[in-house]
Amino acid sequence: MSQPTLLVTGAGGHLGRIVVETLLESGAGKVIGTTRDPSKLADLAxxxxxxxxxxxxxxxxxxxxxKGADRMLLVSTDALDVPGRRLAQHRAAVAAAVAAGVGHIAYLSAPAPYPTAEPSLIGDHFWTEQAVVASGADFTLLRDHIYTDYLLFGLPHAIATGTLYTATGTGGRNYVLRADCARTAAAVLARATGQSVLDVTGPAPVTQNELAALASEISGRPVAHVALPAEAMKQGLAAAGLPPGMVEGLVAFDVAAAEGFHAITTSVVKDWTGREPGSVQDFLTANAAALKAA
Structure with a gap:
């Protein structure tokens, strides 16, 4: 049998690039990467x-x-500046995939998506999943849990100030490395059949109290977790200058974690890649210098 033609959207992004490279290394089939500016991906070409x-x-x-793609990975975009823009992008991509005859659509979603009254990050994921399911193609919905890599954005500030503010309460988050998610997505794009939903998680949930303790241990500086109500967290993030769509999305993720939706553990990463997912402790230890840079 001839190998399939595999298409990855957002190939210029951090995750999309790893997916393309992984597929090329594995020889899974012809690989197409799409991007707004092809000149920036000359190395992949x-x-x-x-x-x-x-x-x-x-x-x-x-x-x-x-055109010509047999299987497609739809990487969710970062268009959160205009309400409704990202969902419109995703729906257009699904419709184009159907028109092009794509037989299997894998979509990078988020844990426990649900519809919201107004356009939102989590609502976009819910309605995109619905569009994929309704497309008539086979599909895999990859519900990536929050990337461990994102800890490098907020944790250095928490270490510098001694305080980690969240709205997660005592809920755990099963952080997963972006690279583990990318390798899983590549394997799914190459091999998945039928219709399935997969939660892509790290090895174990980590509470924010545990995260603060890890940050203290690795940095050598005291860090305390302070649990805030969701509204207070929104106000703090907005005061820090984050755009409204990002504020809404981050707080919604915190609330979902507080409610237990981010604390599940699956074997998806190992099942598809043959490797255990990386842990938060190992990641933070490897990035100790960056944590203390703030």
């Missing part, structure tokens, strides 16, 4: 990927970009 231009804000570009 040199490794054997076909790079095509695709602008999710211009749906008319997607038919040519997806």
């Amino acid at each position: 040199a490794k054997g990927a076909e790079i095509r231009a695709a602008d999710f804000d211009r749906p008319e570009t997607l038919a040519a970009a997806f």
Whole structure:
């Protein structure tokens, strides 16, 4: 049998790039990577990927970009600046995939998505999943839990100030490395059959109290976790200058964690990659210098 043609959207992003590289290394089939600016992915083209231009804000570009693909990984975009923009992008991509005859759509979602009254990060994931399921194609919904990598954005400040503020209460989060998610997505794109939903998690949930203790141990500086009500967390993030869509998404994730939706553990990473997922402790230890940089 001939190998399938595999397409990865958002190939210029941190995760998409790893997926493309993993597929090329494994020889899983012809690999297409789409991006707004193909000139920025000349290195992937040199490794054997076909790079095509695709602008999710211009749906008319997607038919040519997806032509000939048998299987597609739809990487969720970061278009949170305008309410409803990201969902429109995703729906256009799913429609174009169907029109192009894509037989299997894998979508990078989030844990426990649900509909919201107003456009939101988590609501976008819910409605995109619905669009994928309704597409008629086989599908895999990859519900990636929060990336361990994101700890490098907020934890250095917490170490510098001695306080880690969250709205997670005592709930645990099963942080997972972006690279583990990318390798899992690559394997799913190459091999998954039928219709399934997979929660992609790290090895074990970590509470924010435990995270603060780890940060203290690794940095040598005292860090305390302070649990805030959701509204107070929103106000703090907004005062720090974060855009409204990002504030809403971060606090919604905190609340979901407080309610227990981020504390599950699965074997998905090992099942698909053959490797155990990396732990928070190992990641923070490896990035000790960055943690103390603030």
